Amino acid sequence: MRLTRAGEYGIRCVLDLARHGKGILVSRKEIAVRTDVPPHFLAKIAQQLARAGIIEILQGASGGYRLLSDPSEITLLAVIEAVIGEISLNDCVGRPESCDNSALCTVHRVWNKANRQLRETLQEADFATLAAEDACCLTPFPKTDGRNPPSGKK
Amino acid sequence: MRLTRAGEYGIRCVLDLARHGKGILVSRKEIAVRTDVPPHFLAKIAQQLARAGIIEILQGASGGYRLLSDPSEITLLAVIEAVIGEISLNDCVGRPESCDNSALCTVHRVWNKANRQLRETLQEADFATLAAEDACCLTPFPKTDGRNPPSGKK
DNA sequence: GATATATAAGATATATTTTGTCTTATATCG
DNA sequence: CGATATAAGACAAAATATATCTTATATATC
Ligand code: SF4
Ligand code: SF4
Numbered sequence: 001m002r003l004t005r006a007g008e009y010g011i012r013c014v015l016d017l018a019r020h021g022k023g024i025l026v027s028r029k030e031i032a033v034r035t036d037v038p039p040h041f042l043a044k045i046a047q048q049l050a051r052a053g054i055i056e057i058l059q060g061a062s063g064g065y066r067l068l069s070d071p072s073e074i075t076l077l078a079v080i081e082a083v084i085g086e087i088s089l090n091d092c093v094g095r096p097e098s099c100d101n102s103a104l105c106t107v108h109r110v111w112n113k114a115n116r117q118l119r120e121t122l123q124e125a126d127f128a129t130l131a132a133e134d135a136c137c138l139t140p141f142p143k144t145d146g147r148n149p150p151s152g153k154k
Numbered sequence: 155m156r157l158t159r160a161g162e163y164g165i166r167c168v169l170d171l172a173r174h175g176k177g178i179l180v181s182r183k184e185i186a187v188r189t190d191v192p193p194h195f196l197a198k199i200a201q202q203l204a205r206a207g208i209i210e211i212l213q214g215a216s217g218g219y220r221l222l223s224d225p226s227e228i229t230l231l232a233v234i235e236a237v238i239g240e241i242s243l244n245d246c247v248g249r250p251e252s253c254d255n256s257a258l259c260t261v262h263r264v265w266n267k268a269n270r271q272l273r274e275t276l277q278e279a280d281f282a283t284l285a286a287e288d289a290c291c292l293t294p295f296p297k298t299d300g301r302n303p304p305s306g307k308k
Numbered sequence: 309g310a311t312a313t314a315t316a317a318g319a320t321a322t323a324t325t326t327t328g329t330c331t332t333a334t335a336t337c338g
Numbered sequence: 339c340g341a342t343a344t345a346a347g348a349c350a351a352a353a354t355a356t357a358t359c360t361t362a363t364a365t366a367t368c
Contacts (some may be wrong), residue, residue, distance in 0.1 A: 003155055003244045004267075005327065011261055020311055028344065043344065058335025061367045076264060089272075090157045106284045107165060110230060111157075114275045118243075121268045130260045158355065168309065182315065195357055198315045214365025 001089070003080070009037045010045045010083035014054065018058035018071035018127040018147055040133075052082030060101045072128035077119055087122075097103065155243070157234065163191045164199045164237035165230065168208065172281040182220040200235055206236035222245035226282035231273055233281075241276075243269045 012035035020026055028046065032039040048067055049055045054074060055065045067074070081087060088094030090111040096102040167191035172179055182200065186193040201221055203209045208228060209219050221228070235241060242248030244265045250256040 001155065001161075001236060001241050001243065004325090006156075008205065008244065016275065035296075038328060039158075040330080043346090049344075057344070058336085059334070061346045062337065063335080063343045065344095074263070084155065088156050090162065091156065106286075107169065107230070107279075110279045110284075114272055117271055117275060118268055121271060122264065127265045132260075142330095144169055160355075192357060194359080197317090198357095201316075212313070212365085213315045213363070216312045216366065217364080273338095 004084055006041070006045055007080050007084045009035070009042060010049060010079050011036060013045065013065070014049065014067070014074060014127060015131055016080045017055065017065060017067045018131040020067075022067045022070045025058060025062075025064045025066045027062075031065065042061035046081050049079070052078070054079060054082055055060055070128065071127050073141070074127045075123045076125040076127075076130070080122060080153060085120055088116065089118065158172050158238050160195070160199055161238045162194060163189070164233050166191060166202060167196060167199060168203065168217070168221070168228060168233045168281060169285055171209065171219060171221045172228070173287040174221075176221045176224045179216075179218045179220045181216075185219065202237050203233070206232070208233060208236055224282065225285055226280050228236060228281045229277045229282070230279040230281075231276035234276060241269065241273055243272065 002031060013031055016031050016035055017024070017026060027041060028042055031037070032042045037045075046055060049065075050057045053068060056068050057063070057065055065118075086094060090108075092099045092102045092108050093111050093115045096108070099105070099108070102108045117122070132137075167185055170185050170189055171178070182196055183193060184193070185208060186196045189196075191199075200209060200211060203219075204211045207222060211217070211219055214299050231241075240248060243260075246253045246256045246259070247269045248264050250262070253259070253262070256262045271279050
């Protein structure tokens, strides 16, 4: 009952991008170093974020990732579920047919409620708010005027 | 982000015992069949429930398990955590020292809140209530007058 | 006490998931 | 074209979860 590493990494990645702002291109390597995520693992996670429409991936010599939406419109829930799939605290929450008893089961109802609550809480957290204060990155993001990516600095 | 099978099985076991009532002895085999849990796996789970003080295990020819408390005093949370350990939605919730940034991290605070909420919801569910209606067991518990265990019937 | 039965305890095996790396291909810049 | 960065997916390693098996111990009954 724990977020996977991949999920955590996905959050770090989006948070790093959110600090730069919507549309600002940041190289994978730069993100990987700053958030302490293995670069190739980040690549895989980024692809899931891209498929979910959260980021855009640019290939080529000066490629990288960038946010497609304003950080205020991206929720923690969206990022997590883009990476690890829809949250389901018990098997029978996501797949009621996996247990013959789910229609009658009182425990099942508790799980449904808990699951709904959890997803709501994660949905209330947007990345503009999360990025506003010091947060998440192991190596703190260097202060800039917020408009220019600290491009050269790898 | 999902309850383990062992956790689910633990719940089923306690629910089955709760239907019989506090102090009523039920054999492991009987519970295993009724709840569709591999008997040896159930044994291991039961040992954890016993260590947590939820059930008592009786050895010997007519041994089995029985609840130590009234079902109304046993919460879903207690049973789950007896089996899978304290719930911690992200690594840094249970072990803040696992991430250097947890003191400042805004994401960390969201996880803490979500974790607290989840545990509260699971704590509000007691087994007297859960067992009151049809629930959880794959093979419905046979109706009796509630005082005598359906002993012979294996 | 002997025997049968049921669980204890822990070793072991299997399966699944997670995590991370590596290789080859492709896109872009200069 | 050559250098560089990511894409995509195969592959490998590690961790975890699930299940079973074996030997030991406790209890009831005879
Ligand atoms: S970065 Fe924040 S959310 Fe992620 S592990 Fe560290 S404290 Fe927890
Ligand atoms: S018994 Fe109830 S809680 Fe358990 S898996 Fe089935 S529906 Fe879900």
